[in-house]
Amino acid sequence: MAPVLTAEQLQQWEDDGYLVLEGFFSPAETTEMLDRVHKLLNEFDLEGHPLTTFRTDEDKEGHIGDEYFLGSGDKIRYFLEPSAVSRATPTTPASLVVPRERSVNKIGHALAVLDPVFHKYTFEDPRIKQVAQDMGKKDPRVLQSMVICKQPKIGGSVPCHNDSTFLYTDPPTAVGCWIALEACTPENGCLSFLPGSHKKVRISSRFVRASAGGTTFETVPGVEPNEEKWDELDGWKEAPVGPGALVLIHGSVMHRSPPNPSTKTRMIYTFHMIEGGAEYDAKNWLQPTSEMPFQRLYA
Numbered sequence: 001m002a003p004v005l006t007a008e009q010l011q012q013w014e015d016d017g018y019l020v021l022e023g024f025f026s027p028a029e030t031t032e033m034l035d036r037v038h039k040l041l042n043e044f045d046l047e048g049h050p051l052t053t054f055r056t057d058e059d060k061e062g063h064i065g066d067e068y069f070l071g072s073g074d075k076i077r078y079f080l081e082p083s084a085v086s087r088a089t090p091t092t093p094a095s096l097v098v099p100r101e102r103s104v105n106k107i108g109h110a111l112a113v114l115d116p117v118f119h120k121y122t123f124e125d126p127r128i129k130q131v132a133q134d135m136g137k138k139d140p141r142v143l144q145s146m147v148i149c150k151q152p153k154i155g156g157s158v159p160c161h162n163d164s165t166f167l168y169t170d171p172p173t174a175v176g177c178w179i180a181l182e183a184c185t186p187e188n189g190c191l192s193f194l195p196g197s198h199k200k201v202r203i204s205s206r207f208v209r210a211s212a213g214g215t216t217f218e219t220v221p222g223v224e225p226n227e228e229k230w231d232e233l234d235g236w237k238e239a240p241v242g243p244g245a246l247v248l249i250h251g252s253v254m255h256r257s258p259p260n261p262s263t264k265t266r267m268i269y270t271f272h273m274i275e276g277g278a279e280y281d282a283k284n285w286l287q288p289t290s291e292m293p294f295q296r297l298y299a
């Protein structure tokens, strides 16, 4: 296949650490993926669900890290919006306070392997393989595939972060392929980036399984942490995109998204890749299993 990315786009990727490719997927392809999300949400069964909510470091109760989360790398599991679930009291168990299909923050983390539609647009799509080749990826392995719903009114923020902290390899090699299934605007919580931050960031911390259970952040030995307060720097750029856009995200670039106070959903599908030749950290929160190793994109 001929290259998908032009020299100009590759230069932009190099300079900014992210690249927006509007209209990468056709309206019919995008609708097929969005319909699949709606099917998954309709099939979501609360029976036996531990009501695990997707919490990040910014939440007072700390980052998500129960077995439902840690064991989700080879499954399709549903993580709820914190404000969709009432707190348990000594006399009342926690329960949903919004309709079931509106309660989901994220569905993950093996959609690309287990779901036929997301498998098709991840592993069977020659354009995706070509984009990875254009970026110079030698033997990319796919991991952490998920849908993020950013539900109307209650969809929470994704705090400032970079992806190599969460999918640490030595050397850092993570790249995100983020696909808009609906219009993503400043009103419903589109992504923002700090362009060029990937060139300054040192991956000095990684998100790991804590020895006592749960998850924690651990320093990377020998890597001096940056002093910058990335979130507060000037130069952040919003990246509003239309349905079908593919956004490539360098593993070191700082990015974030605000809450969704609007009445519109902001559904996206995303998967990540790492280089097979890099050492995947055995402490990382997400671990391959013998039944489901991280699969080759070029197979």
Ligand SMILES: O=C(O)CCC(=O)C(=O)O
Binding pocket: 148, 158, 163, 176, 178, 189, 190, 191, 249, 255, 256, 257, 268, 270
């Ligand atoms: O979709 C979002 O709002 C955030 C996604 C993100 O940060 C990521 O995929 O790394």
